[in-house]
Amino acid sequence: MWNGDAFLDTLVVQARLQRENRAQSEPTEQKKTRLIRSLRESLGEFELTEADRPTMLERVECDGFIRERVELSAVSGLTFGAYILIPSKPSGKLPGVIAVHGHGYGSRQICGMREDGASDNGDPDVYQHFAIQLVKKGFVVIAPDVIGFGERRLESDLAVDPNAPNSYHTLSTHLLMLGKTLTGLRVAELLGTLDYFARRPEIDSDKIGIAGFSGGSLIAYVAAVLDERIRASLLIGFPNTYQDSLMAVRHCLCNYTPGILMQAELPELIGLIAPRPLFLESGDADPIFPAHGFTKAVQELKRIYRQANAEHLIGFDLFHGKHEISGRYSFDWLQSVLAKGEQ
Template identity: 35%
Template sequence: MTDVFDFDTYIMAYYDKHPPLMHFAGESRDEWFAWQQRLRAKLLELMEPFPEQVPLDARVVEEREQFGVHYEKVVYTTAEDVQVPAWLLIPENVATPAPGIICLHGHGGPYGKDPVAHVDNGEEEIARAIKNYNYDYGLQLAKRGFVTLCPDARGFGERREGFRRFGNRDGCNVNGIMTFLFGMNLMALNTWDDMRGLGYLASRPEVDADRLGCIGLSLGGTRSMYLSAVDERVKASSVVCYLTTFKQYALTQGNFCGSQFVPGVLKYAEISDLCGLIAPRPLLIESGIQDGGFPIEAAREAYAHLETVYAAAQVSESLWLDEFDGGHQFSGAKAFDFFDAYL
């Protein structure tokens, strides 16, 4: 017997010996439907407890006009002691009610919603993030006639107050561990906030509540996946530069943090399974061939499995792929046609 001292060897061996218990392996529509009901129930169980629902008490705190779009900075309440600031973008000269899309930011620095809505306030770093990641998809979609909502996640943007008090520690990890102490998790809390944001978007008179979509890059793609998996008000969604395998990005690369996962989820499902909870609703996956954080080989492996889910659900045509020659960024090559088609 060879002695094993290092943790990497242990965790990889554990992964190989304990495949996800609810990994999809069916072929028929009945098998898919039964699997999805079981896995969604398990995911919700893992994410609990969610906060109690309270009135949104939404208010507009700022308005501006730019890029042919009306901007409203709004604040709404998602839970006791929790308010969320967001940019609402309403395109000019669009027939209302129009479809609405919640546009979720990734890590991309500390700026949260601002680069997604193309609000740089003269800050060079935000302008650079917009250019480097093609990050302003909230504005790009608004210019195409969608009403978009760009909210801050917990610990980002205006919700970052006190974030740096941990010195060189990763604030996402510290905040995540804090929630674990109470039996909560940060991903579930952000998903709850995003669900309430979707509700706010649906409540706006400019928005058709039956035509709601979701999109996000990186951590935003993670958020888009979880929101769409558990909230069927989302009629079409896009996951940008996130589809991969837990084995690759979490166990091999360690390319994650305390804001990005639900404890216990890999016991039951891989990322492709979680994306499969979106079926039969339309889903667009974007993957950059040069994305070092989410290597294309793992993305292709996950997508191939996701295809089997959509095939079993008999909606293969509703699964779109944009595999583009770029890095960790929003492509947009198919996104506008995708949302035009389904919303």
Template identity: 35%
Template sequence: MMRDNKRQQFRFCATDLPALRSWQRGLRKTLRETLGIQSISSRCHTTPQTEQLEAVTLDDHIREDWRIESEPGIVIPFYLLRPLGPPKIRPLVITPHGHSRNHRHTYAGAIPNDPEVIDGERDIARQAVREGYITIAPQARAFSDNRSDKNQKNNSVSSCAEWQHRSSMFGRTLIGERVWDMMKLIDFALANEMVDPQHIMLTGNSGGGTTSLFTAAIDERVTSAAPSCYFCTFADSIGAMEHCACNYIPGILNLAEMSDIAGLIAPRPLLIVAGLHDPIFPIHAVRSSFKKLKDIYTLAGAPDKCQLYIGKGGHRYYKKPVWSFAKELFNSTTLTNINK
């Protein structure tokens, strides 16, 4: 049943550019509805309230602690990292996190001797700001202060299952809510920071890769993405083994496979990062899914803008290819193969 692609309404089968664009419009609209983004949008009619709590000056950047009320009653903490030096227009990088106990604090490099940084290069926001980019490290819904009272008392990593169950009662999904939060952060950055709207990138690992991929698929203001250790097939990853409840979208396999979702990003630059020995997003399925994605980019006239990097380790972040990709992208309109 998981592999019955004939049932998928938006399985990619376009043969020319007009058909591709029509397919993207249809799938994007339906995906917005399926994720619950249309439902969220219908209750959000004002500019989100924001508040800065503190600012810390470090050796090469300023780290500000902010809050944004992305929808009524939902407050999302985030770090804003800004390089030191004269003000100038810079690329924007947003780094959503995955299932981590220290979440945005790890990504911002705010935890001394953090084993997640040492073992998995997960200080992704700090890496980005050191490359010279304005960077936002948000906290995902269902983590930290957004956990249930029970989960906070038990010191559970997240309350993803509870959030997902509650959201589903309103025709929403936790992935959709996290995508919405990213969209509001883009609004905030464009309105308040000296960011280049032609250079907006998302990158994160695991659950952060999920948010990066879906946000880029939905919001065309995202000009590039580098999801790490997520892209695969639904059938061989979350459909084949137990994953956190936040991964599941009711009805998604009636619509499309993951390569189709990623195909909504075409022809914008996309770097898929994977681990050779990742046990929960199997590499054979990553490769087969990427082959289908490459077909979409080829039809879009941009085969060179879709790349796959396979690290030699497991389920972790691989920073070198990401920042090589970003540096060349932000300084040139032509991409070379990051594997060379």
């Protein structure tokens, strides 16, 4: 009798029982240390660039803000571009946000541009040009190009198909074979982005937050777990349980981290950000990060924040929509916890 489905289910249940057993005897601080260590190990290590020498590529006056483009390097042998959006009339040092895109054509998509760099004056797509919305709220914003999309697709993929939408498959498979992950690489570059951003003269380095959508939210939460300089996190179109999202719906390879389900479910990992401010946002009709999983994640994270005496620092919004950004409450929340310093 063919029983492959039952076999897989059993393995997943065994992992859950193992996690629950361990939870009964493990003190909170010990668990936190173990989870951060195992997260680091699962993601794989990368050799970091020693001296970061950013190159300024352009500086353009836009409507109400200045847009710079710089070339950075965080991982040895690899460079990447990032847009920096600065309010036109800054007064003193400003709070900053690292804005992280997921699938699509790269940082231009969240910075009000089309793929070719021309201004996108049409209706915004699922990203709602959110980096522009944030600079207009008074933040300095940095939007790095996440590897695998837009300008950062691999030549080898474009040689096979000049219109290849992304390179996550080639990157993920190669990195997995080398004991590394695409998430690990992307997070290393995000932390390099943070190093650079925190040194910018316009920035109040005590008031840096991160905001990501979908795959951008995945790497945003990991960066926030690993680096406490990130004071507030806004996670959109991603917070969920593994059980209800990655394990129930077909997702891209970017999302899978070897062995992590033996250590924790996703809400516990996101909970490592506690007690720093955290906002969770999701569409009620998101087909790949379903609402019932989002609701479970919110409940578990509220419990974790309550335990850390920080329940007032967690917010959430389940808005009416699909796999997309709303921002109806979350952008103002980010402003209240960073700009006004309510931490």
